[in-house]
Amino acid sequence: MTDGMIRKAGVFEIVNHWAMSITFLVLGATGFGFLFHMEKMNVIFGDFNRMRTVHNWFGVAFSVLVLFKIVLYLPHVLSFDGDDVRWLLQGGGYLSKNAVVPPQGKLNAGQKLFAAVIIVAGVAMAASGFIIWLMPGVKRWLLLSQLAHNVSFDLLVFAIPIHIYLASLASPGSARIMLSGTVPLAWARKRHAKWVAALESKAAVE
Amino acid sequence: MAETRRKAILISPESCIGCRGCQTACKAWNQLPGQKTGDPANFQNPPDLAPTAFNLIRYIEMPGDAGQLRWLFVSRRCMHCGDAGCMKICTAPGALSRTKEGAVVYDQDKCIGCKLCSASCPFDVPRFDGRDKVVKCHQCHDRTAEGFLPACAKTCPTGAIRFGDRGELIATAKKAGYEKLYGETDLEGLGTLYAFRETPKTYGMIENPAVPESVVFWHRVLKPLSVIGTGAAVALSLIHYIAVPPKRDEEVKRDD
Numbered sequence: 499m500t501d502g503m504i505r506k507a508g509v510f511e512i513v514n515h516w517a518m519s520i521t522f523l524v525l526g527a528t529g530f531g532f533l534f535h536m537e538k539m540n541v542i543f544g545d546f547n548r549m550r551t552v553h554n555w556f557g558v559a560f561s562v563l564v565l566f567k568i569v570l571y572l573p574h575v576l577s578f579d580g581d582d583v584r585w586l587l588q589g590g591g592y593l594s595k596n597a598v599v600p601p602q603g604k605l606n607a608g609q610k611l612f613a614a615v616i617i618v619a620g621v622a623m624a625a626s627g628f629i630i631w632l633m634p635g636v637k638r639w640l641l642l643s644q645l646a647h648n649v650s651f652d653l654l655v656f657a658i659p660i661h662i663y664l665a666s667l668a669s670p671g672s673a674r675i676m677l678s679g680t681v682p683l684a685w686a687r688k689r690h691a692k693w694v695a696a697l698e699s700k701a702a703v704e
Numbered sequence: 705m706a707e708t709r710r711k712a713i714l715i716s717p718e719s720c721i722g723c724r725g726c727q728t729a730c731k732a733w734n735q736l737p738g739q740k741t742g743d744p745a746n747f748q749n750p751p752d753l754a755p756t757a758f759n760l761i762r763y764i765e766m767p768g769d770a771g772q773l774r775w776l777f778v779s780r781r782c783m784h785c786g787d788a789g790c791m792k793i794c795t796a797p798g799a800l801s802r803t804k805e806g807a808v809v810y811d812q813d814k815c816i817g818c819k820l821c822s823a824s825c826p827f828d829v830p831r832f833d834g835r836d837k838v839v840k841c842h843q844c845h846d847r848t849a850e851g852f853l854p855a856c857a858k859t860c861p862t863g864a865i866r867f868g869d870r871g872e873l874i875a876t877a878k879k880a881g882y883e884k885l886y887g888e889t890d891l892e893g894l895g896t897l898y899a900f901r902e903t904p905k906t907y908g909m910i911e912n913p914a915v916p917e918s919v920v921f922w923h924r925v926l927k928p929l930s931v932i933g934t935g936a937a938v939a940l941s942l943i944h945y946i947a948v949p950p951k952r953d954e955e956v957k958r959d960d
């Protein structure tokens with residue numbers, strides 16, 4: 499393998515990521531609108547009835563994207579290992595300038611954790627959202643869904659700004675993964691040693 | 705809520721003769737159509753509150769003295785709770801609001817039909833019309849604002865439904881020998897009070913009504929946490945960026 503660029507994310511993964519970020523922005527903004535009765539939102543949506551329609555249909559799109567997310571990332575989440583535990587215990591090396599962290603796979607432990615949060619909160623959001631929308635008849639379910647929807651909301655509005663920060667300012671060179679999909683090999687070897695090693699041994703066999 | 709202005713309805717089941725004049729008057733004033741209900745098991749009809757029935761006389765049959773039948777008539781409707789679960793959970797501003805008389809009223813144009821209020825109401829009151837918009841007893845706020853009695857109270861021939869100043873109603877009932885009214889203190893006081901001779905259960909009412917715990921938890925914790933959480937995430941990111949600036953690419957290479 500030459501010392502050039504290496505593909506870290508495919509086109510489908512990148513499109514899914516940005517599509518999801520758009521649904522997240524719309525759903526989050528309208529979600530805050532419902533939560534705090536922000537009548538200013540009417541400037542954009544006209545009234546709360548229309549805002550509800552937008553929220554629901556973006557929710558449908560979000561749910562489909564969550565399904566893709568599961569297909570794309572669940573295998574990574576399930577590959578969580580001892581190195582990942584140690585990586586997390588060291589705060590991923592983000593707590594000091596000279597930290598040396600355990601070698602990581604294609605996703606580091608923090609990214610696996612974030613993918614897990616998106617999958618769990620995303621599924622809870624989608625399921626509870628559909629229950630509130632389509633079957634509000636059973637009160638126990640309605641209350642449970644309202645609770646699940648709001649717990650997931652809190653989780654996501656906390657996790658996503660941190661994700662944005664860690665994937666941009668905190669880690670120069672990361673943002674391009676979700677733009678071009680490729681990273682310099684040296685950069686990848688440094689941060690995802692196990693992944694690059696596996697690729698290289700595979701290439702050697704072939 | 706200005707307690708001095710708060711109005712209430714006082715229901716005295718012992719005075720009710722089950723004529724259902726109130727049900728009819730409610731329908732007349734609110735222009736609600738009749739409803740086909742099949743064969744009722746007893747005289748209670750319709751069987752429960754409905755989008756076309758904001759007020760309902762419940763007929764309760766039980767064994768009385770000396771093998772006789774005891775028949776109780778209890779009006780059921782929105783309680784206009786001081787701490788109203790429906791208002792707490794509502795997602796649309798202005799869909800549910802409180803009048804200066806203390807009644808919990810609705811605006812169908814603002815309601816988005818999410819139906820969460822029906823789950824948060826301790827008394828299973830809100831109903832939804834054909835367009836999925838909330839409907840329920842509104843204490844005839846359109847009448848009371850003009851100084852008229854609610855249609856039910858106006859019609860009741862025995863005084864089993866009375867409308868007036870909440871404090872005065874309570875005082876009168878106490879003078880008549882009722883130690884404590886149902887709804888006197890529950891949920892910061894109900895706007896529909898009941899003068900019961902026996903336990904609320906006898907009259908088919910729940911003891912100690914409360915807003916569902918999950919709704920209270922959401923309101924007190926989850927709701928503020930959404931703002932605090934977002935703020936904290938942004939603040940932590942900024943602080944981290946200043947305290948532990950990112951390693952630049954040269955440093956990464958040097959490490960290799």
Ligand code: SF4
Pocket residue numbers: 781782783784785788789790791808824825826827828829830840
């Ligand atoms: S009885 Fe139900 S609908 Fe009426 S004010 Fe109380 S919570 Fe709201």
Ligand code: SF4
Pocket residue numbers: 790793794795796799800810814815816817818819820821822830837838
């Ligand atoms: S159904 Fe209407 S009144 Fe009830 S909570 Fe939803 S928006 Fe509010």
